Amino acid sequence: MISSLIQERLKDHPKYRAIEIKKDARRDAFVNVSYSTAWRAKDQAMKNINGSHEQAYAQLPQLCADLVQANPDSTIILDRTVDNQFRRLFICYAACANGFGDCRPVLGLDGAHLTGLYRGIMLSATGVDANGALFPLAYAIVDAENDDNWMWFNTLLRKVIDQHAAGYLAGQTLAFISDRQKGLLESIERAFPNSPHSYCLRHLWDNLYKYFKNKELRAALYEVARSITEEQYNTRINKMRSISSDAVDWLLEHAPREHWVEFYFAGNRYGHITSNIAEALNAWLLDVREKPIIALIESHRHKIMKWFSERRQKDINTEGILVSTAAEQIKETLNFARRYTVLESNDIIHEVFSPETVSTYIVRLDNQTCTCFQWQLSGLPCGHACAVSLQLGHDPQEYAKGFYRLDAYRGTYENAIFSAIVNAATRIPFPALHGDPYGVHLPLLLPPIICRQPGRPKTKRIRGVNEGGGRVKRLFRCSSCTSIGHTSRTCPNPTVKI
16 A cells, blocks of 8 residues: 555655655554555565566567667667676667767766666766766666776777767877776777877875875875976976875876876866766766666666757857857956957967966967967867957857857757657567567576675675565574574573583
8 A cells, every 4th residue: 555655756756765654654644654664665666666677687678679779870789698697788879979979079987886686887988068068978787897898888889989970089089087997998998099098086086095195185186187388297296296205106107197187198188187077977877776777778868868858958049159158258258368469470370468477378270279278178269369369350259169069069969869669569570670689589688697796895784674574683593503593692402512
């Protein structure tokens, strides 16, 4: 009864707790229930909403086939073991793959733990659109975060980008940001040999702090990472060395400067020096990571569909060339640009004198660079470039990178993501079209074997709930009669002398 009463509320509020169910049952239904009854009611309601984990794995091949049929050109790869057990799954919708070509050429890679019955890891590749919002490109569900799974994920990711955004693979355009997890370094180097790889500065600081407990090093580390000239880098690294010379030696040994210092980084991170791109998406995952795999996939799809729908309406009435956030930033920059003095060397190179810093900067229009490096770092014209545009009578918005343009932003969310076909009458038999890559007609897909997660096991005992719904009791094996449930000191029939 309680399960049926709370099912609708639980669907809207997945964090509905058993203690709240107990209070609501007393207030609304005038019945007193135990905590274990409330917990069992919630567990039953969740099964009614999402189904069981075993059923989800059995239905997964058909879901993959239906998603590809509803979303042509999507990349969905289901991998199973020789024993017909689930191994790993890769999903990249065609709408996301096509839209990434109009995003900033930066990808954050990260893994997040799933807490459902069969555990697992969700690997994700997340980009950033013109307005700075998260853009989920692809994700995978695997058994562990290791070398093999990251290599498999990045190999498939390379194929997706090569097909839909090949321009980003030219030169060193596409940049990656990660927390240097196991398997990531080598797999990115092999799958994307020309793409620079940036280390997340927050994780780098966490690793540094494990060995050198000096909080002053944090501010110094961030200053060094933001160095845009060699002179600036030398000054700041020497300042950090004055705090702890051993810390600097350890840092440069374990993290080469070309992976985290702005001046030495080969690509462009557009201001992203941490892996918050991927971490922010993982924060949303906290609400759904306990669900069975099909409910998890559908929740992820619904989230992306909601984002696409909302962002299609954003900047719909904006006038000009660029998205509103970029246009507003250029407008603020123009207030300072009018104070600068511009001298023309030729049509391409200009000298700009700034009375604020009492320095002269060189602006090149052919490769969109300025010696202040702000134009290169953000992709938006700096104050010196805006001063040149005013001198030449140009629109400063034309100096921005192409992915900031309104037409590119609208192209990012132009395509749609559709639901899997659930009506058997309209479903075209997938094997008739493409063979049977997902094993729809094979025996039912079995759940994976639960693997021990990496790291030291927890030593603190956590009281849980058993299959019957009650609290798990700590059971002891008697050393006297070898029975379970009591100790030798309370044994009713001791067979050995204590």
